[in-house]
Amino acid sequence: MDASVSVPSSGKSLVRRIQRHRAIYVLLVIPITYFIIFKYIPIWNGQIAFKNFMPRQGVLGSAWIGFANFVEFFDSFYFWELLRNTVMYSVGKLLISIPLSIMLAIMLYECRITVLRKTVQTLAYLPHFLSWVIMYGILLGLLAPGDGLLNDIAKAFGGRGIDYLTNVQAFPWVVLLSDAWKEMGWGAIIFIAALMAIDPTLFEAAIVEGATAWQRVRYITLPSILPVIIMVVLLRLGTILSGGFNQLYMLYSPSVYSVGDIIDTWVFRGLQEGKFALATAVGLFKGLMGLLLLSFSNRMTRKVSGSSLY
Amino acid sequence: MKSPVVGISATDKVFYLLVNTVLVFLFIVIAIPLWSTITLSFRPNSFIGTNFEGMFLAPWDWSNAAYKALMGNNGFIMAFFNSIKIMVYGVASALFLTVPLAYALSIRTLPGRVFLIVIILIPHMFDVGMIPSFLMVKDLGLIDKLAAVYLPTAVSTYNCLIMKGFFEGIPDELKESARIDGASEFTLLIRIILPLSKPIVMSVGLFYAVSFWNDFFHPMLYLNSNNLMPLPILLRNILMASGMNEFVEVSAFGEAPIQAIKAASVFLAAIPMVIAYPFIQRYFAKGTLLGSVKG
Numbered sequence: 001m002d003a004s005v006s007v008p009s010s011g012k013s014l015v016r017r018i019q020r021h022r023a024i025y026v027l028l029v030i031p032i033t034y035f036i037i038f039k040y041i042p043i044w045n046g047q048i049a050f051k052n053f054m055p056r057q058g059v060l061g062s063a064w065i066g067f068a069n070f071v072e073f074f075d076s077f078y079f080w081e082l083l084r085n086t087v088m089y090s091v092g093k094l095l096i097s098i099p100l101s102i103m104l105a106i107m108l109y110e111c112r113i114t115v116l117r118k119t120v121q122t123l124a125y126l127p128h129f130l131s132w133v134i135m136y137g138i139l140l141g142l143l144a145p146g147d148g149l150l151n152d153i154a155k156a157f158g159g160r161g162i163d164y165l166t167n168v169q170a171f172p173w174v175v176l177l178s179d180a181w182k183e184m185g186w187g188a189i190i191f192i193a194a195l196m197a198i199d200p201t202l203f204e205a206a207i208v209e210g211a212t213a214w215q216r217v218r219y220i221t222l223p224s225i226l227p228v229i230i231m232v233v234l235l236r237l238g239t240i241l242s243g244g245f246n247q248l249y250m251l252y253s254p255s256v257y258s259v260g261d262i263i264d265t266w267v268f269r270g271l272q273e274g275k276f277a278l279a280t281a282v283g284l285f286k287g288l289m290g291l292l293l294l295s296f297s298n299r300m301t302r303k304v305s306g307s308s309l310y
Numbered sequence: 311m312k313s314p315v316v317g318i319s320a321t322d323k324v325f326y327l328l329v330n331t332v333l334v335f336l337f338i339v340i341a342i343p344l345w346s347t348i349t350l351s352f353r354p355n356s357f358i359g360t361n362f363e364g365m366f367l368a369p370w371d372w373s374n375a376a377y378k379a380l381m382g383n384n385g386f387i388m389a390f391f392n393s394i395k396i397m398v399y400g401v402a403s404a405l406f407l408t409v410p411l412a413y414a415l416s417i418r419t420l421p422g423r424v425f426l427i428v429i430i431l432i433p434h435m436f437d438v439g440m441i442p443s444f445l446m447v448k449d450l451g452l453i454d455k456l457a458a459v460y461l462p463t464a465v466s467t468y469n470c471l472i473m474k475g476f477f478e479g480i481p482d483e484l485k486e487s488a489r490i491d492g493a494s495e496f497t498l499l500i501r502i503i504l505p506l507s508k509p510i511v512m513s514v515g516l517f518y519a520v521s522f523w524n525d526f527f528h529p530m531l532y533l534n535s536n537n538l539m540p541l542p543i544l545l546r547n548i549l550m551a552s553g554m555n556e557f558v559e560v561s562a563f564g565e566a567p568i569q570a571i572k573a574a575s576v577f578l579a580a581i582p583m584v585i586a587y588p589f590i591q592r593y594f595a596k597g598t599l600l601g602s603v604k605g
Contacts, residue, residue, distance in 0.1 A: 017421050023495030024414045028426070031411040031465070038446070038462050039433035045442035059445065104336065110329050120333045123340050125591065129583045131524030133542045137549050137576030138343045141350050141569065149346055152362045181340065213325035242437070246527060250546070271441050271531075283439025291435050 049281035062277075069281035078266065086262040089248075090240040092176045093183075098232060100184045105191035106221060110213070124185025136250040139165075139178060171256045179247060194228040195221065230304050238297030241290050351376055351573035355566060375566035376574035386575070388537060389544040392456070393523055396540050400460030400522035401515050407465050408473060409511065413499060415470070416477035434467035440531065447532055458532035459540070460522055469514045476510040477503065516590050523582060541579050548575050 018025075044059070049069055051062040073079055104124065111117040127135075142149045145163035154160070164170045202220050211219070245264040252260035263286050270279025318326070346365050353364055354373030380386050414420065415427060443462055452458040480503065488498050504511070526542030533539060549572055566574075 014421055017419055021417065021420050021495070024417060024420060027410040027495075027499075028414050031407045031414075032426075032429070034407055034465065035429065035433070037450070038443075038464075041446045041449075042442035043433060043436065043438050045445045046438035048442070048445075103332070107329050107332050107336075110326070111333055112326065113330060116330060116333055116337075120337050122591070123337060126344075126584070126587060127340065129520055129524075129587060129590065130580055131526065131542055133524075133526050133545050133549070134576050134580050137545065137572055137579075138347050140549060141347050141573060142343055144569075149362060149365070156362070181343070185340075212319060213322045249527075267439060267441070271444060276441055276445075280439060280441045283437075283441060287437040287439060290437060294435065 046280060046284055048277050049284045051277055053277035053280075055276070069278050070285065072278060073282050073285070078261070081258060082261055082263050082266050085259060086241055086244075086264075088172065089175060089244050089262060090236070092172070093179050093244075094233065094236050096176055096180045097183055097187055098229070098236070100180055101187035102191050102225070102229065104184055105188040105195055106217065108188070108192060109195045109221075110217070121185070124188065126185070127182040128186035130182070132246040132250045135178060135182060135247070139174070139251070143174065165251060166253060166255045168256055168259055171252075171259055175244075175247065175251060175260070178251075179244075190232060191225060191228060194225040198224045227304060231301050234297040234301045234304070238294040239290065240293060241286050347573050347576055351570055351577050353567055353570045353573075357567070373566065373570075376570040377578070379566060379571060380574055380578060385536075386544065386578075389539055389541045390578075392538060393540040393542070396456060396459050396525070396529075397519055397522040399456070400464065401518045403460060403464040404466075404469075404518040405511065405515055408470050408514065409504075409507075410499075411465070412470050412473035413477050413503065415474045416480075418478075430467055430470060444531060453532055454534045454538065456533075456538060459525070459528045463521070463525075463528065466518070469517065473507075473510055473514060476507060480506060513590075516586065519586070520583065520590070545575055545579050548572055 048059055048062060050064060050066060051059075052065045052068075053059070053062045057063075108117055108121055111120075130138075140148070143151075143164040145151065145166075148164075150164070151162070154162075162170060164174050198221065202224075203216060206216050206220055241263060244262055245268070248260055248262055248265050249268070252265065263282060267279045267283050267286075270276070270282070342365075349365050349367050349372075352372035352374065353367065354371060354375065356373075357364065357367070357371070411430070415423060415430070417423065420426075447453060447458045447462065452461070484502065485498060488502055493501070524542065525540075526546060529538075529540050529543050533543075551568075
């Protein structure tokens with residue numbers, strides 16, 4: 001075909017190209033309008049983080065107070081607690097879920113019993129599609145103080161049951177383990193894809209050389225997916241400050257705020273209590289930090305694998 | 311993965327035994343909470359015993375009282391339909407907005423394309439949080455209207471980029487020969503591009519559908535009236551009620567123990583996901599693979 005079709009800017013005149021694609025611009029009107037309204041107006045509204053926002057006066061009418069909201073937040077005693085909790089859960093989930101997903105992926109890859117492999121695979125992906133409301137319901141059956149399954153078993157062995165969801169020691173584990181249970185299967189997908197991409201002749205050569213299955217995994221399988229593992233870890237680190245709201249909001253209660261409150265849940269309560277400007281400042285701070293983290297992790301990912309997110 | 315030569319060595323036997331054992335163990339770990347919820351939902355009022363024994367309740371001891379109470383309840387039915395409404399309108403809006411956007415962005419010769427991509431990416435990377443969005447929805451007068459629940463999340467930048475990647479993969483020759491045959495851009499999109507894009511549109515649509523169905527945050531944030539509440543909110547109320555008298559909207563509670571009611575409502579809320587699951591499985595494999603080609 002005529003090669004000049006795919007030549008970008010220069011070549012054909014700008015006006016002619018706009019003419020040619022005018023239908024596309026028509027197509028774009030509604031989506032772009034949507035973006036302006038639903039994505040950019042909120043950005044505009046974000047300025048209240050720097051104002052003493054009064055709903056009566058509106059966004060423009062409220063007075064500027066510079067960084068006062070931010071200072072108030074950083075000086076407060078809960079700033080470190082929120083930061084600690086947020087990071088604790090993100091890193092914890094990373095440390096628990098990623099190895100579990102890798103292990104699951106390798107197990108599935110190595111399993112020679114098709115029925116077992118397909119069944120476990122199908123079942124493992126399912127919890128990802130259940131919302132945290134549903135998860136809370138499932139967890140209630142297990143963790144309820146009076147008659148949950150876990151406490152049942154504990155009592156059968158002569159122990160006393162504990163209320164996992166209101167116990168400050170137990171709560172973080174509930175969060176981490178329930179998240180692992182839910183996301184382990186879905187998280188394995190990317191590793192399964194990576195495993196499928198390994199050249200099978202590598203394995204055949206190893207077998208001919210007399211390698212055992214253990215050696216195969218240690219010297220071929222794991223090193224081959226190491227770049228993917230690193231990429232996944234880096235990407236997760238980029239989103240370390242967000243995520244977890246749905247889960248924590250469903251599971252937490254005032255008695256475990258000290259370990260269960262993350263930045264997003266605190267901001268949400270700020271909205272409920274009417275502390276608009278302060279909560280927006282916190283949200284903005286989180287967004288900015290997130291952006292920095294994301295661009296950092298993106299750059300690192302590019303170094304590792306030669307390609308990036310976008 | 312194939313062993314070409316003779317038999318399997320002893321250490322390899324141990325290896326495969328371990329693999330299978332771990333998988334069976336994982337199966338049990340995942341299945342138990344699900345199974346225990348199901349049996350809990352069928353527990354009759356007459357049952358006395360520990361939860362552990364309850365997991366192995368014989369089917370003839372099952373009582374569907376909890377299900378009857380829920381499915382006959384107007385509040386529950388209304389919430390179910392609200393969820394369906396949100397999901398259907400939501401997916402329709404999402405696709406209606408995302409598909410043209412992704413297609414337009416995929417046209418390499420479009421003037422201003424890079425500018426547009428930047429416009430799409432900025433809100434995604436600079437997240438201002440929920441309060442500015444709340445103020446925006448309030449100013450639009452959408453508080454306490456269903457549209458507030460699905461419109462703000464109707465376009466996911468991530469999904470848009472995946473679709474764009476797919477459209478970019480469609481060979482130019484196809485589009486060119488259609489244009490030479492006299493097709494307008496609209497005809498091109500509708501008659502040629504869209505039928506070709508069925509897998510990606512289906513899988514993106516399914517992802518949107520799942521997120522709309524499961525969403526409890528946006529309804530909680532934007533809705534006030536009880537008759538608009540979708541299922542996740544109602545479910546949450548049911549689960550947080552500690553006694554039957556606390557939750558007055560569901561009557562006929564006396565016929566089933568409260569844990570059964572809670573478990574049954576969880577199960578009913580999960581059913582659409584479970585039904586859609588085989589379809590999702592079929593399409594997401596294709597979809598994520600397609601998306602990862604262009605990244």
